[in-house]
Amino acid sequence: xxxxxxxxxxxxxxxxxxxxxxxxxxxxxxxxxxxxxxxxxxxxxxxxxxxxxxxxxxxxxxxxxxxxxxxxxxxxxxxxxxxxxxxxxxxxxxxxxxxxxxxxxxxxxxxxxxxxxxxxxxxxxxxxxxxxxxxxxxxxxxxxxxxxxxxxxxxxxxxxxxxxxxxxxxxxxxxxxxxxxxxxxxxxxxxxxxxxxxxxxxxxxxxxxxxxxxxxxxxxxxxxxxxxxxxxxxxxxxxxxxxxxxxxxxxxxxxxxxxxxxxxxxxxxxxxxxxxxxxxxxxxxxxxxxxxxxxxxxxxxxxxxxxxxxxxxxxxxxxxxxxxxxxxxxxxxxxxxxxxxxxxxxxxxxxxxxxxxxxxxxxxxxxxxxxxxxxxxxxxxxxxxxxxxxxxxxxxxxxxxxxxxxxxxxxxxxxxxxxxxxxxxxxxxxxxxxxxxxxxxxxxxxxxxxxxxxxxxxx
Numbered sequence: 001x002x003x004x005x006x007x008x009x010x011x012x013x014x015x016x017x018x019x020x021x022x023x024x025x026x027x028x029x030x031x032x033x034x035x036x037x038x039x040x041x042x043x044x045x046x047x048x049x050x051x052x053x054x055x056x057x058x059x060x061x062x063x064x065x066x067x068x069x070x071x072x073x074x075x076x077x078x079x080x081x082x083x084x085x086x087x088x089x090x091x092x093x094x095x096x097x098x099x100x101x102x103x104x105x106x107x108x109x110x111x112x113x114x115x116x117x118x119x120x121x122x123x124x125x126x127x128x129x130x131x132x133x134x135x136x137x138x139x140x141x142x143x144x145x146x147x148x149x150x151x152x153x154x155x156x157x158x159x160x161x162x163x164x165x166x167x168x169x170x171x172x173x174x175x176x177x178x179x180x181x182x183x184x185x186x187x188x189x190x191x192x193x194x195x196x197x198x199x200x201x202x203x204x205x206x207x208x209x210x211x212x213x214x215x216x217x218x219x220x221x222x223x224x225x226x227x228x229x230x231x232x233x234x235x236x237x238x239x240x241x242x243x244x245x246x247x248x249x250x251x252x253x254x255x256x257x258x259x260x261x262x263x264x265x266x267x268x269x270x271x272x273x274x275x276x277x278x279x280x281x282x283x284x285x286x287x288x289x290x291x292x293x294x295x296x297x298x299x300x301x302x303x304x305x306x307x308x309x310x311x312x313x314x315x316x317x318x319x320x321x322x323x324x325x326x327x328x329x330x331x332x333x334x335x336x337x338x339x340x341x342x343x344x345x346x347x348x349x350x351x352x353x354x355x356x357x358x359x360x361x362x363x364x365x366x367x368x369x370x371x372x373x374x375x376x377x378x379x380x381x382x383x384x385x386x387x388x389x390x391x392x393x394x395x396x397x398x399x400x401x402x403x404x405x406x407x408x409x410x411x412x413x414x415x416x417x418x419x420x421x422x423x424x425x426x427x428x429x430x431x432x433x434x435x436x437x438x439x440x441x442x443x444x445x446x447x448x449x450x451x452x453x454x455x456x457x458x459x
Contacts, residue, residue, distance in 0.1 A: 010041070014048040022049050057121070059105075059112040060093055062128035063135070066173035067166055069180070069222040070215075079161035082218045082257045088159040092139075092166060095153050100138050104131070125177075132170040139167035172212040175205045179219045186225040190232055199236055217254040228295040230254045235300065258296055259311055265289035266315040270322045274329060279369045283376040289319060290383035320385035323377065327389035330370040331396040337367030338404055338430065359425055371397065371436040397437055405430055405446055412453040 017025065026049040029042055064071070067084055075085035097105040108131045115124040142150050143164060151160045169176060178201050182194065190198075198216060206213035217237075221230035231254060268285040272278075293312055339357040374393050381390040408430055411423045427450055435443035 010044065011048050014045060017049075025049065057112065057116050057124055059109040060090075062112060062124060063093060063131065064089055065128065065180075066132060066176045067169040069176075069219045070165075070169070076158060079158040080257070080260065081165065082215070082253050084162045084165060085158065088155065088162040089166065091155050091159055092163050095163075096135060096138070099153060100142055101135065104134055104138075129173055132173040136167045136170035139163055139170075143167075168209065168212050169215060171209050172205045172215075175201050175208070175212075176215070176219055179216060180223070183220055183223040185223045187223050188225050190220075190224070190229045195232060195236055198233055202233070202237055214253050218257065221254050221257065226295070228258060228292065228299050231258070231296065231299040255296070255300070255308060258292060259308060262289060262292040262296070262312070263315055265292070266319050269319050272322065272326070274326070275333075275366055277369070279372045279376070282373065286319070286323070286377055286380050286384060289315075290380040294383050316385055323381075323384055323386040324389045326370075326373060327377075327386060327393045330374050330393045331400075333363075333370040334367045334374075334397045334433070335400055337364040338400075338426070338433075340404070359429060364429055368432065368436065371433055375436050394437070401430065401433060401437055405434065409446075409449055409453050412450045413456065 014022070014025075026046060029040060029045050029049075061068075067089070070082060070084045071086045071089060072083050073086055075087055076083065108127065111127050112124055115121075115127060139150075143160075147160075150163065151157065154160050154163060179198065182197055182201075198220060202213050202216040205216060217230045217233040220233060221227045224230060234252065234254060265285040265288040269282060269289060272282045293316060296308070296312065337359065339354040339359065374390065374397060377384075377386075377390055378394070381387040408423065408427050412427065414423075431443045431446050431450075434446050
């Protein structure tokens with residue numbers, strides 16, 4: 001058994017592999033596990049490689065194929081249509097294997113492992129399709145016969161709802177396979193021809209299981225480089241372009257999922273509080289929030305009075321309020337990291353750099369985070385409705401920093417023995433701040449000026 005240290009080393013090695021090597025290794029490990037190999041930590045290797053590579057087929061993976069685009073890592077407290085928890089999918093597979101379809105699962109598993117080892121991919125898929133039909137009917141029948149018994153066999157109510165959704169998608173597995181072939185991930189952009197093909201797939205699914213047809217847009221959304229483009233699909237199906245009309249139909253599911261994602265990122269922004277916030281995470285959530293909300297509005301006619309319009313307006317207002325508060329506080333936090341004093345007789349002049357005072361480590365760390373927030377949020381300020389406060393914060397910090405930098409350059413001309421003890425430290429801190437607020441090039445220019453000042457005095 002591997003020690004924790006060796007496991008960490010193995011993960012580091014696997015994560016550093018190039019994508020092609022990662023894919024080849026994952027496939028080899030999958031085949032070794034199918035063949036009964038015991039010399040490798042298959043689970044650890046495949047868990048590390050899974051997000052980075054196309055892995056070979058397994059009985060479970062082929063079973064999940066019709067709903068793999070809906071799988072999410074974190075189980076939700078409440079079931080949301082169009083999202084299936086990965087842990088629930090595994091629990092449902094175990095229920096099928098251990099109770100509902102014991103013999104059928106065993107035969108399916110043996111057949112798939114044999115076909116995969118022989119490289120007969122098309123036959124593996126055909127065998128899986130047979131099992132999809134069988135499993136879908138078995139789950140549906142079990143739920144109709146004794147819903148409480150099925151609930152007892154699964155982790156919770158959300159898992160039961162996931163099982164029903166899985167059965168629905170398994171019943172139209174071949175249609176979903178057509179979407180997956182049409183839209184290899186990440187598909188760059190929908191065009192008219194692809195939209196017509198998706199409309200045809202939708203119509204075929206509707207003829208088989210009408211309630212499954214709405215999932216055509218959901219599957220497509222999860223395969224697109226720009227998921228909001230999936231809103232084009234309900235428009236061509238319903239012949240409507242307004243959110244108020246689309247949201248009231250089954251095809252509105254894709255919009256609900258996009259809005260839910262928008263709200264997740266918006267809530268993460270709103271949860272950011274002074275003084276402890278992760279600036280990189282905050283900017284990432286802000287970027288995703290503004291990107292999703294703005295593109296949703298561009299794809300369809302969102303009315304202020306419509307259900308989606310009201311949600312977007314409320315989310316934008318809440319995010320703007322949070323960001324306005326952070327932007328208003330930011331200049332104070334940035335200025336607090338740079339010690340200053342009032343110049344002139346009796347302190348009546350302008351603020352100047354105070355190099356006699358040491359820099360407070362906590363203040364400098366916090367000030368740098370706020371500076372990074374001011375600069376990093378700039379591309380999203382207009383879409384996030386906090387452009388005015390972001391611009392004011394940037395102006396205040398920029399003006400102060402330019403004057404502070406000039407004071408530092410003057411101090412660097414003083415002989416080293418006479419120079420204030422904190423000058424070099426504050427100079428480097430100001431250069432780091434300059435890189436954030438202005439640019440790395442401006443910071444390097446400041447450092448060159450500092451070196452020139454030192455050299456001129458030495459000469």
